Amino acid sequence: MAKWGMVIDLDKCTGCQACTTACSMENNTLPGETWQDVLFYNAGEYPSGQMKWLPRPCMQCENPSCVHVCPTRATYKDPDAGGIVFVDWNKCIGCKYCMIACPYGVRFYADEKPLIEPDIRDVFPGENAQLWSPPYQSPDEDWRRGIGIQPKGVVSKCTFCYHKVKNAPEGTADLDEDNPDVKEYVPACVRTCAPKARYFGDLDNPESHVNQLIGDKHGVRLKDHTGNKPQVYYLGAGAGVPAFTPADRENDA
């Protein structure tokens, strides 16, 4: 079985947020429930300050701390599904410990105050135990893997679009949106990326393009010191978010 991984080339990424939008539409996430978003931040100071950005999906860690802390095994890493980390919505009790334990802040408890008004959950009230029921929904639903629209009281997260990826033929090295044979199986954020900054493939296949990119261009993993060992790699300059600095202290030396 493949070990699915993503490579994001920051020298190509324009920060357009198309990936964020595609993810939201594909997975019917709520405003603020950004399984995939692009963080913007500034680094350095005037006159040499820079604006930078960093796309951030779930890292689908090899050694995921969120899985270790879950008291019910609702969060699990499935080696038979490419090593993707899922949330079983039938088992999640909404304790939110996984959200505490995730170093990347990519888990969401959508049963919270709305980010924007009107609350879209009031506009499209939930039916059949869904938290909300918009008129268009992805046809794929698998609560055991946290795919579809979640019920109340559970945690949700990026699934690497497993409902698409799972259909890839066995032995596929790369899911490239430019390859007509596999483009339907490519995760939404990868497929929509206009500057082609994202690559998706099998990290266990030495011939895969993602492995070649990681090797040739010195791919790095974020917060590698945590030991979580993400299956998402970054290329290019700026793969690192500067330390938090309160706005009123930005000019402190």
Added chain:
Amino acid sequence: MTTQQHKNALQGPLGWGLLVVAMAVLLISLGYAFSQIIANGHTSFNTSSALPWGQPIATYVFFALGSSGLGLIASLPLVFGFKQYYPIAKRCVFLAFALLISGMIVLALELGHVFRMLWVIPANLQVQSAMFWMGAFYALDLLFLLWKFSKLQGGHWDSKTAKQVGIASFVGVLLASGNLALIFGMMSMRPFWFDPLMPVYFYVTGITTAVAILVLLTYLAYAFKQTRMPAPLQALLTGPLPKLFAACVGVTLLLIAVRAITGLYSNNPEINVVWTDYLFKSGVYIAALLIGLLLPFVILLSKLRNSMGIQVVAALLVTVAMFAERLYFVVGGQVVPLFKGTWIPDLISYTPSATEWSLTFIGFALCFVIYLLGEKFLNLGDMPSQMIDHTTPRKPIEATA
């Protein structure tokens, strides 16, 4: 072995009056919380995906650790043979039970799916999770507390089985509160909490909370009149207990100071900024430290510690301060935006919502209701018969220390 029973004020009209008030607060809080949670789900909380644990979790931690502290104090006479603590042993065990039940109820109301928890945790046995062990050990703790109380209720203070249950309960308390500490202390991605000695911090602060609650409620049981108390209890409240109280508040201050100093020295903004821009910028937190802990500590260092009035005021201040400490501890670990760089330029703001406050009121009111029922019907002032000779009420004892 027989036991000596004492009439106390809560077995009379005062107890009924307080029970009515506590029941009213409990029912109103429950009604409000249920109406909000059923109608609006957890949108009635002010927590968010960026700051998922708020005041209900802090309330649970306050009660769970208070319960553990009471269990440890009860172990002084029941396990370690400090006989002068016998007069409060039964009350400690019962209060530990009351606090733990109250904390668990608050936690249950905070969860997304509480009833699912009842089968999904035992069915999946995720032994890697500290939260799994917390549930297992606190369930055991509750069982041993009830067992231990039934022994005391039956007058078995020194029987072999009572001793064995007491030791098992003591170990259970250490494991339960230690695991609760590790839920926070093992989170290396949350540096404000990450601390291998967090269990020590939780033990000490749990005992501090416990002594404060115990002092308050023991005096209340005797309508704040020392002369109504049996002599061994008077001796305890004018001797060892206030000294223990002072020591616990002092060590709590020391541990907070150590955490603050290391935090302020650290370059890591996820620790440093929590102290500089959250804790030490909060008037409530500073007041909790200075008025709620330092002031009582200074007063308790003097001979004044044997005065009932001083003890009651100190206990009240320390109880409120420890609740504030729990809230700022739980929230403090989350206020620095995780992995956001300058995308979010300020700390994550959090103020408990009315629903979250109602959960806290449920905890306090339920705890008080259970306690009052215990005082009324279960003679929490019992002590072993060997202390009978000293149980005639007399004037307050002047402490020699």
